[in-house]
Amino acid sequence: MEWAGSEGSPTTTTITSPSSSKPRLTALRHHLRTLPPVSPILTDTFSRVHTYLRISLTERCNLRCAYCMPSTGIPLSPTPSLLSTPEILELASLFVSQGVTKIRLTGGEPTVRPDIVELVEQLGTLRSRGLKEIGMTTNAVVLGSRRGEEWLRRMVDAGLTAVNVSLDTLVEAKFEFVTRRRGWRNVMKAIERCLEMGFGVGENGGKTLKVNVVVMKGVNEDEILDFVEFVKDRPVEIRFIEYMPFDGNKWTTAKMYPFASMHSLITTHHPTFAPLPTQRPNDTAKTYHIPGYAGRIGFITSMTENFCASCNRLRVTSDGSIKVCLFGNEEVSLRDVMRRYRGREVEWGGVGGVGGVGGVERLEGTTGGERVMGGREEMEKELLQVIGAAVKKKEEGHKPAEVLQGEKNRPMILIGGPHHNNHYQRHQPTLISTLPGRSSQQHIPLHLLSPTPSSQSFNNRRFYSSSSSSSSNPSDPADPDPSSSSPPFPSPSSISTPSPSSSPSPPPSTPLPHLTSTSHAHIIPITPKPPTSRHATALCTLHLSSPSTLSSLLSSSLRKGDALSISRLGGLSGIKHTPSLILLSHPLQITGATVDVVVFGEMELGVKCSVETVGRTGVEMEALNTTIRDSLHLTQQ
Numbered sequence: 001m002e003w004a005g006s007e008g009s010p011t012t013t014t015i016t017s018p019s020s021s022k023p024r025l026t027a028l029r030h031h032l033r034t035l036p037p038v039s040p041i042l043t044d045t046f047s048r049v050h051t052y053l054r055i056s057l058t059e060r061c062n063l064r065c066a067y068c069m070p071s072t073g074i075p076l077s078p079t080p081s082l083l084s085t086p087e088i089l090e091l092a093s094l095f096v097s098q099g100v101t102k103i104r105l106t107g108g109e110p111t112v113r114p115d116i117v118e119l120v121e122q123l124g125t126l127r128s129r130g131l132k133e134i135g136m137t138t139n140a141v142v143l144g145s146r147r148g149e150e151w152l153r154r155m156v157d158a159g160l161t162a163v164n165v166s167l168d169t170l171v172e173a174k175f176e177f178v179t180r181r182r183g184w185r186n187v188m189k190a191i192e193r194c195l196e197m198g199f200g201v202g203e204n205g206g207k208t209l210k211v212n213v214v215v216m217k218g219v220n221e222d223e224i225l226d227f228v229e230f231v232k233d234r235p236v237e238i239r240f241i242e243y244m245p246f247d248g249n250k251w252t253t254a255k256m257y258p259f260a261s262m263h264s265l266i267t268t269h270h271p272t273f274a275p276l277p278t279q280r281p282n283d284t285a286k287t288y289h290i291p292g293y294a295g296r297i298g299f300i301t302s303m304t305e306n307f308c309a310s311c312n313r314l315r316v317t318s319d320g321s322i323k324v325c326l327f328g329n330e331e332v333s334l335r336d337v338m339r340r341y342r343g344r345e346v347e348w349g350g351v352g353g354v355g356g357v358g359g360v361e362r363l364e365g366t367t368g369g370e371r372v373m374g375g376r377e378e379m380e381k382e383l384l385q386v387i388g389a390a391v392k393k394k395e396e397g398h399k400p401a402e403v404l405q406g407e408k409n410r411p412m413i414l415i416g417g418p419h420h421n422n423h424y425q426r427h428q429p430t431l432i433s434t435l436p437g438r439s440s441q442q443h444i445p446l447h448l449l450s451p452t453p454s455s456q457s458f459n460n461r462r463f464y465s466s467s468s469s470s471s472s473n474p475s476d477p478a479d480p481d482p483s484s485s486s487p488p489f490p491s492p493s494s495i496s497t498p499s500p501s502s503s504p505s506p507p508p509s510t511p512l513p514h515l516t517s518t519s520h521a522h523i524i525p526i527t528p529k530p531p532t533s534r535h536a537t538a539l540c541t542l543h544l545s546s547p548s549t550l551s552s553l554l555s556s557s558l559r560k561g562d563a564l565s566i567s568r569l570g571g572l573s574g575i576k577h578t579p580s581l582i583l584l585s586h587p588l589q590i591t592g593a594t595v596d597v598v599v600f601g602e603m604e605l606g607v608k609c610s611v612e613t614v615g616r617t618g619v620e621m622e623a624l625n626t627t628i629r630d631s632l633h634l635t636q637q
C-alpha cells in the first residue's frame, strides 16, 4: 500500500528571521507547499503534516538519569508485549509508504537492544522508498565502548545520518551522580568517534551530531559556558534543553533553568552570540552561533516557548502504540491490530527470527509486491485507519507547564512503553524513621536502610548506590543488557510486572530469599557460588543549613576540629559493623574502601563511599552503612 508521491525528494527550505514568529510561519507554509505529497492520514486538523516518526526500541537503559526515571526505577513490560523487530520494520515501512521521511530511534536506550545494528541495516532498505534520514538519540555509552566503533560504522554504512548524544555534564564525577552510573568516558569517546566518521553540524546535508544537555538548576547550569566552549573547535550542535516534567521526576519550576536565562548568560559572555540566519523548519531547537566557533548552540524550549505549531512528529512506543504528542496521554495500540491479523502472540527475536517471518522478507514483500501473508492488505488498511484517527485527534499544543506538572506524564523513559499505574507504590521503600541522631540538616532518604536498595531522585540529589560484580563486567558501563547479570540496583527487570490493568498489585509470588521453606530467617547459603571481585558505591547528599557551615567544615574551624577527617574515619568503621547491624548479612572480607566528601554547592555536600571485596556476595550493605555513618558523623559535628 503506497501513497502516491512519497518517492519525491524533500526540500531544504529554511526559515529566516528566527526571532520573529511571522516570517517563521510564512516560511513554514512555503516549506510545506514544496514538500512531496504526504498521505492525508498523516495530516492533522491543524494542517500539520507528520513526516517524522520516532520509534522507541526498548524500555531498558544502561543509565538511570533521575530526570527521566522515577527514583524507584521502572518495571519492565513482559517481552512478548513489546514489538518484535519484524513488527517494528513493518510499521516503519507502513509509515514510510505514507510519506514519513525521517525516522529517529530512541528509547529507553536504543543501543541496549541486541539487534540494533541489524535493525538499522533493515531500516536502511527503506531509503529506496523515500526515507531520507535515520537518526538515533542515545546516551552513547555503548557507542564509546570497544564494540561501539564497529557498530557505529555499520550503522553509518546502513544510512544512519543523525546522532543525538545525551550528555548533561562535562565533569566525570558529576556524570555518575546525574546518571547513577559510570560511562562518561565512553560518551566522550563516542562523540569523538562520530566526529571522526564525518558527523558534524550538518552543513550541506552532511551527517549531524547533536549533544543534548538537560539543564537543571543546582545541577549543571554552572556548566553552560563550558558546553559553549566545547563547540569552539568541534563541529557539534550543543542543545540546551529545558527540564520537562514527567511522572516520577519531581519536576518543579524552581528546578527548571529557562531559555531566557541561558540566553542572557551566554550573551553576557559572548556579545556576538546570535541566532543563525537560517532555521530548520519543524526543528525542536532554536539555533544560535558564535562567529569563529566550529559548532552551534541550540535551545529546546518546550516549557517556555513551545514549538507545537510546527510539530511534524509522531511516536511509536516500544509496546507498539501510536502516541501523537509527547505530552499527550492518548495512545492506541498498533501492535494489537497487527497481532489480531496474525492471530498469535509474537515472541522476542532478532531480524528474521520471529516465527520464520523475517523483517527483510516483509519489507520486500511490501515494496516488490512479492509474497505477502494472507490478510495483509486488510491489516494495513486497518492500521492506517487507526493511525489516521489518532492523528486527527492530536491537539494543537501541549498544556502550560503548571498544568503538565499537575497532570504528570509517564516517566520519560517509558514514553516508549506502557503505563504502569500503581506499580511504583508497591516498590516504595518501607523502613524507617529510626535513624539515630537525625537532624534537620540531614536528609538521608528513608530508603537508605531498606532491604531493597533503590535510587533516589536526583532532583533531591541525595543518594544513589551502585555496585557490580566482576561476573557482571564491572569495568564496562556499556553492559548492553543491565538485566543480564546482577544489576547494581534492583534493575527494572528484577521487579515483577503486573499487567497494566491489575490494581492493586498482586503479592510477589516468589518466597523471600531470607526465609527458609519453613519461614525461618536464615543467612542465605552462598557456598556453591564462585568468589568474584565485587564493588559497590553509595552516595548521599547532605543539605546544610547555611553556607557558613560549609566554610567552617572545609576550613576545619568547627569547635570540634577537623570534622571531615573524623567523619571519614567514622564512616570507614561502619564497614566493620555491617554484619552485626544487618542481621542476615554475610560477614565479608573487605579488600578496599574509600570515603569521599564532595562539595556540590554552597549548602550541599556529597558523601560517596566505595567498598570492594572478593567474595560470594556483594558489598552494597557495607557501602550504604559507611555512607550513613559518615553522614551521621558529619551531622553530629
Ligand SMILES: Nc1nc2c(ncn2[C@@H]2O[C@H](COP(=O)(O)OP(=O)(O)OP(=O)(O)O)[C@@H](O)[C@H]2O)c(=O)[nH]1
Pocket: 104, 106, 135, 137, 162, 164, 210, 212, 241, 242, 244, 283, 284, 285, 300, 302, 313, 325, 326
Ligand atoms: N515538546 C516536544 N519536545 C520534544 C519532542 N521530541 C523531542 N523533544 C525534545 O527534544 C529533546 C531532544 O530529543 P531528541 O531525541 O534529540 O530529538 P529531536 O530534538 O527531535 O531531534 P532532531 O531529529 O535532531 O530534531 C528531548 O529531550 C525533548 O526535550 C516532541 O515531540 N515534543
Ligand SMILES: C[S@@+](CC[C@H](N)C(=O)[O-])C[C@H]1O[C@@H](n2cnc3c(N)ncnc32)[C@H](O)[C@@H]1O
Pocket: 061, 067, 068, 106, 107, 108, 109, 110, 137, 138, 139, 164, 165, 166, 212, 213, 214, 241, 242, 243, 244, 245, 246, 249, 412, 413
Ligand atoms: C528519553 S531519552 C532516550 C534516548 C537515550 N537513552 C538518551 O538518553 O539519549 C531522549 C532524550 O530525552 C531527554 N530527556 C529525558 N528526560 C527529560 C526531561 N525530564 N526533560 C527534558 N529532556 C529529557 C534526554 O536527555 C534525551 O536527550
Ligand code: SF4
Pocket: 061, 062, 063, 064, 065, 066, 068, 069, 107, 108, 109, 139, 166, 412, 413
Ligand atoms: S535519559 Fe533516560 S533513557 Fe536516556 S540514558 Fe538517561 S535514563 Fe536512559
Ligand code: SF4
Pocket: 306, 307, 308, 309, 311, 312, 313, 324, 325, 326, 327, 328, 395, 396, 397, 398
Ligand atoms: S508537545 Fe506535542 S504537539 Fe508540541 S511539539 Fe511536542 S509532540 Fe508536538
